[in-house]
Amino acid sequence: MTGSIEGLERFDSPGKGRGLRVTRAFKVGELLFSSPAYSYVLSVKERGCYCEGCFTRKEDLARCGKCKKAFYCNVKCQKADWAMHKLECSAMTAFGENWCPSEMSRLVARILAKKKTQKGRCPSERILLIGDMQSHVEDMDNEKREMNEADVAALHRFYSKHLELPDHKDLLTLFSQVACNGFTIEDDELSHMGTAVYPDVALINHSCVPSVIVTYKGTSAEVRAVQDMKPGDEVLISYIDLLYPTDDRNNRLRESYYFTCECQECKSRSKAPPLVSVPCLDSVAPPSELLEMCEQSLEEMGAVFADSNVYMLHMMYQAMGVCLYMEDPEGALSYGEKILKPYSKLYPPYSLNVSSMYLKLGRLYIGLGRPSAGISALKKAMAIMEVAHGKDHFYLTGLRKEVAGK
Ligand SMILES: [Zn+2]
Numbered sequence: 552m553t554g555s556i557e558g559l560e561r562f563d564s565p566g567k568g569r570g571l572r573v574t575r576a577f578k579v580g581e582l583l584f585s586s587p588a589y590s591y592v593l594s595v596k597e598r599g600c601y602c603e604g605c606f607t608r609k610e611d612l613a614r615c616g617k618c619k620k621a622f623y624c625n626v627k628c629q630k631a632d633w634a635m636h637k638l639e640c641s642a643m644t645a646f647g648e649n650w651c652p653s654e655m656s657r658l659v660a661r662i663l664a665k666k667k668t669q670k671g672r673c674p675s676e677r678i679l680l681i682g683d684m685q686s687h688v689e690d691m692d693n694e695k696r697e698m699n700e701a702d703v704a705a706l707h708r709f710y711s712k713h714l715e716l717p718d719h720k721d722l723l724t725l726f727s728q729v730a731c732n733g734f735t736i737e738d739d740e741l742s743h744m745g746t747a748v749y750p751d752v753a754l755i756n757h758s759c760v761p762s763v764i765v766t767y768k769g770t771s772a773e774v775r776a777v778q779d780m781k782p783g784d785e786v787l788i789s790y791i792d793l794l795y796p797t798d799d800r801n802n803r804l805r806e807s808y809y810f811t812c813e814c815q816e817c818k819s820r821s822k823a824p825p826l827v828s829v830p831c832l833d834s835v836a837p838p839s840e841l842l843e844m845c846e847q848s849l850e851e852m853g854a855v856f857a858d859s860n861v862y863m864l865h866m867m868y869q870a871m872g873v874c875l876y877m878e879d880p881e882g883a884l885s886y887g888e889k890i891l892k893p894y895s896k897l898y899p900p901y902s903l904n905v906s907s908m909y910l911k912l913g914r915l916y917i918g919l920g921r922p923s924a925g926i927s928a929l930k931k932a933m934a935i936m937e938v939a940h941g942k943d944h945f946y947l948t949g950l951r952k953e954v955a956g957k
Pocket residue numbers: 602603604605606607623624625628
């Protein structure tokens with residue numbers, strides 16, 4: 552660990568390499584630890600909604616006078632972020648529309664800049680860095696290799712003016728480490744805000760029956776128990792969406808993290824329902840076409856599967872997202888209502904997938920003039936979030952006001 556955290560220790564988890572376990576009891580909803588990001592980056596599409604420095608959501612953010620693309624709470628946040636923002640500020644102006652590094656490249660540029668400022672470290676630690684994160688460069692398939700090559704090229708193109716870049720092989724290792732160990736920062740409705748690296752949280756191994764959940768407060772990660780834990784219990788998070796059946800989950804784990812899960816859930820339910828190929832939606836298609844594709848898939852799949860089938864749910868979730876994007880609250884609501892019940896059954900008791908669905912529905916009901924249905928849904932979201940986010944999280948203070956105001 553980067554430092555020692557009271558109540559926790561690193562250990563060698565059988566068959567999994569390093570892991571984290573508790574040395575005292577923790578109750579459901581209790582905070583195990585909170586971890587500042589080693590490095591983080593706000594998504595380009597969220598610019599103007601959140602402060603680039605502290606990820607606060609605010610209406611009247613102030614714009615960087617130079618590039619006019621980054622937004623901050625105030626001068627203090629802007630100054631604190633300048634060492635990172637200067638990597639992009641002038642380049643964005645110089646490249647204009649052609650400035651298009653991936654979020655991964657943007658994060659890696661920040662990691663490299665941050666490492667440069669850390670003095671007195673052993674030279675061999677210069678790249679292979681962030682603790683002893685696994686990299687799996689040798690396990691990557693060609694498609695991933697090509698993506699990493701493109702990211703390295705983007706780093707040279709957009710960042711070489713401000714960064715002294717390590718050699719090609721070290722960069723590939725770094726990209727691979729960040730791909731396996733990076734975290735997506737999401738808001739209360741699970742909408743993507745940015746990407747970050749948390750070395751301590753990256754020590755936590757995966758289970759399909761997780762003992763903890765990770766949530767975010769600004770750019771920090773918070774880890775809370777969703778099961779009662781006794782001394783010696785391993786701290787386990789889920790790396791993937793738990794909606795899908797065992798075989799499918801393990802395909803996803805192998806593809807992204809190069810291992811097969813052997814948790815109780817995976818061992819006891821090895822006979823999964825037959826896999827179907829879920830149509831892959833082309834996200835560059837215009838929303839109206841996307842919705843049509845969803846509807847058509849749902850009709851075809853509906854002939855074979857019940858509404859509670861996970862692939863039907865997956866498709867309805869996509870359709871709901873498109874409706875929200877197209878500002879069609881009635882359409883979104885009708886999909887959301889169908890999704891909710893099976894979701895509550897398929898996911899574990901404290902799941903952000905379920906709480907975020909309740910939030911979306913609650914806000915849709917209220918927007919459509921049905922406050923009592925809205926409040927009831929928001930309260931169900933809050934019950935989960937009090938455990939996952941903690942009672943004092945600003946999401947909950949905000950929700951209490953939202954509910955009281957109706
Ligand atoms: Zn700020």
